[in-house]
Amino acid sequence: MNRRVRTILLTSDSYPPAVNGIVTHLLLLRKELERRGYRVLTIAPRRREGPASEENVLYIPSFPLPLRGDNFVTLPFPELEKHPLLRSPIDIVHNHLFLIGMLGLRVAQKRNIPAVVTYHTFFRQYSDWTIPWIPKTVRYPLINALARSYFQQHRLIIAPSHKAIDELQQARVKAPIKLITNGIDLARFRLADPQLFRQRYGLAPGKPLVTLTGILERGKNVDLAIRSLARLRNMLAEVQLIIIGDGNAREALEELVARLRLRKQVMITGYLDRAMIASAAAATDVVLFTSDTDTLPTVVIEGMAAGKPVVAVRDDAVLDLVYHRYNGLLVAKDPLQLAEALAYILTQREQARRYGENSRKLAEAFSIERYVDQLEQLYSSLREQMGAALVGALPFSRGGASQ
Template identity: 45%
Template structure:
């Protein structure tokens, strides 16, 4: 099958959406499919990738450092795609989705979209002020008009399904978990963590948290919890794997709480490094409440790690309370207490770690690909023609 991915996020950008797209692209190619990708431009010099069409224009987003608004229309790329054999368009959000729908309309092929980020989070980033009730009414209206243009929607979690229902989206929704390459994390080797610090080689109780250090990820909550935990376990080591717009704020908190010898911020690292760091840690921590299905938690579980996570509907299928970790409120003391319970009980860590590995097996990239193939086939067999539905249909009509 010839599949067109359209996405506002792609390499060399580092985030969970990009890692998922790269992983599922590779898995589908292994299974004999051809993948084409429409992606944003990049300012970095990177090797040209076959079958990837880079849109020429993107505008920096002033309210979220590092993000871009990609302008989704380009006649040259559109003409190339119209001459390319494509059976189905799969949008990974957001603005490039309009080009995907437009291509599908002109080629009379079906469309599917994955809800990677909730629209209410988009409006919180775009308009960080104002009455939420009014903002969410607007974002629900926009989501409804956007998603109703597609033939099918993939929701990676029950949280995503609830958001679509609340916005009164009418397009059929399918629950399909994002997946990872389980073997990469299960078979990863541990590393000498003293290489990351100036400390001695003595093994320290170690916590890992992977993800962007951005608004909504609540990294400050994690730091305050570590400050409290340090009073009980002075030698605790907290490794933050990632980077982002809130890094300076976090580094100032490290100075304020005298945590520079307890916290390491690695910046962005490659997947093999993430796997080794996960394998070397004792416990994984997750504090974000803005994800739809956090890939980083699946990776930690596949590495056989118990998890402490802030309660959120996006994580409940990965973290089972008192089975492979703890679901706690957004409270620094509750987080610190849960971490302490695990760090001071080796048998419990082992028990929860075994359960984590078992849970992670449900989130393999192979299972993800099989479910996608099934959905793609259903849509192409029906030969369903996308409809111009909703306010945004003027952007995708095949008349211009």
């Protein structure tokens, strides 16, 4: 029998030119699957500033949410199922968010093939800053009901952290759940040149540097980082905080920086490319993380891979990555406690070095290769469970070929 490449359909409501952890994860996943010989199809939102076409990508028109220009909504109409890209052989559907995921589900159900979904976003918390005008008493029960309806149609839910599992269980989602932590390109962060970032932003080699990377939205608590630096400045006058990212809260954060007279100590760079983000991780003395709305913070893993200590707000998602007084410090959501933790890391150099070494060791468990190894086993198991009902009824093999 002729050899043929097995095909995986990925769907996501977030895709370049958007910049966030989900996009980074999706692109790495696709690259690694293709490296192993799989054909990977993608359904993604089209944005005006994005490409008009891309090989093996079906773009769906999207529009921004009112008053939320960086959040886009897609309408996956049923007639899209007739698109030529979706008529080709598909063996597994792997959804990554909700709206386009509905189209992925319909494709899987009509073909009787497995559909899995990764739970990336806490929808209730996300709704707090995307549709805050709807009262929580109405919004939360509705979101829970929609989540149950959507997730329970999948053969399996992939949760990247224990916090994600807890959230799904609290929403009473009754479907199999498997913990598979996301992976990153470890080599990029191990080998990054710190001088690229320091030279670009005029930072002397010995200047104490704290970096925070993420989307500038209310739920990320970036204002907490700025307020902590106002206190840290009284302990370490030369410290610099560089915030890497952009979002709807940027203007308010810049106003806060000005109001606290921190313009010399705090810089917001906007979005940077992946090479410069890796250089920033290599250049910093400590990775700061203040969000309590993430399922598993990729930026923390990246900093760990670069061998850096972490100071983070104590949150269940971070507990899968940061061990207090082993590879960093976990504190309450309080600017003074954050400032004291940062001061400790920046002044206790030997302890900081040990924390950084431990971070690098822990990061080894989060390679993209290890992540895809687990996915391959999962995909194969699901295909076997579906048995003869699957298209082709052939085993899903590593390397993407069947005899």
